[in-house]
Amino acid sequence: MIVKSIFMLLMLEFRCISFFCRTLLLYLCMLVKSRIARLMFVFSNMKINQNHVMPASRVMEMAMIGQRLARLRIARHMTQAEAAVRAGISRNTAYRMEKGDAGLAMGQVLRYIDAIAPAMSLLQLLQAEDPALAALEAGEKRKRTRGLSKEELNKLDF
Template identity: 50%
Template structure:
């Protein structure tokens, strides 16, 4: 009998699975690796990579570790959770940058007291 892993997990563990998938996805994107490339390197299907990045708790630990090794060789789960990978740090810095635009005349007038 097939068990629905998502339904069998408590909510907090399902959330942890989702967070792991999000971290793996961010790492892959930060390193500039396409899903198809990561799948080929890890020996997994693209569908499995998709499920992994979306936090499917029904995947085996070995699949997660193979995927991590394919995206960032030598990286451990501990390093992934610490988010100390240089590519992740650079991506976070890019996300923090926002351009400051000049206010329009109407916006400036609205600020005048």
Template identity: 55%
Template sequence: MKIDQSAILSPQLARETAHLGHLLARLRQARKVKQADAALRAGFSRNTAYRLEKGDPGLAIGQVLRYLDAIAPGATLVDLLTQADPALITLQARESTKRVRDLTAAELAELNF
């Protein structure tokens, strides 16, 4: 009989597994690796990769580590949790850059004193 792991997990642990999955997804996107390619490199199905990135608590820690190694060879779980990967740092910098729009004529007139 299968047990639904998310049903017996505390809310705090559910948030932590979801956060771990989110970090895996962000690292994969920062490294520009397709989910299907990462799953293939890790040796499991795309559905398992999807479940990992959604924070499914029913997956083994070995699968998490294999997926992490498929995305960023040599990266450790500590690197992932501290977001120390250079690709993640670049992604954060790119996301924080905001494009500034030009002021309209009315806004310029309002600022003209």
């Protein structure tokens, strides 16, 4: 729009310029317009994936925090959708948080922790000081299995 108005002003000022000059001027205005549009597109789409910019050790720390968040949520018998609604974030954001995405705001992480375990702090999450986590770990421990009885073996025998 701006380029077109500049072109119209130039045309009014130079009514007597030749057709060749007008064409050249129009071409230059279009070229400037396309360059401006291209630059605006480039600058508007400059999303940076934080996991690619951060050092590997920090990415691993974010993944560890995400795993602990997921384990805490599972230990509290809560779905991602329920936790996300309580925290006021989308389920996709909760998924990204549990996968260790470094591009999320710290406030979102703290709200997510508060939604899962209201009395828990980030420090307690990092230290894994939650009775629900201890109960989950106890349930995950390998238990001794007994051998199958003859009756159970006969049922399984095809």
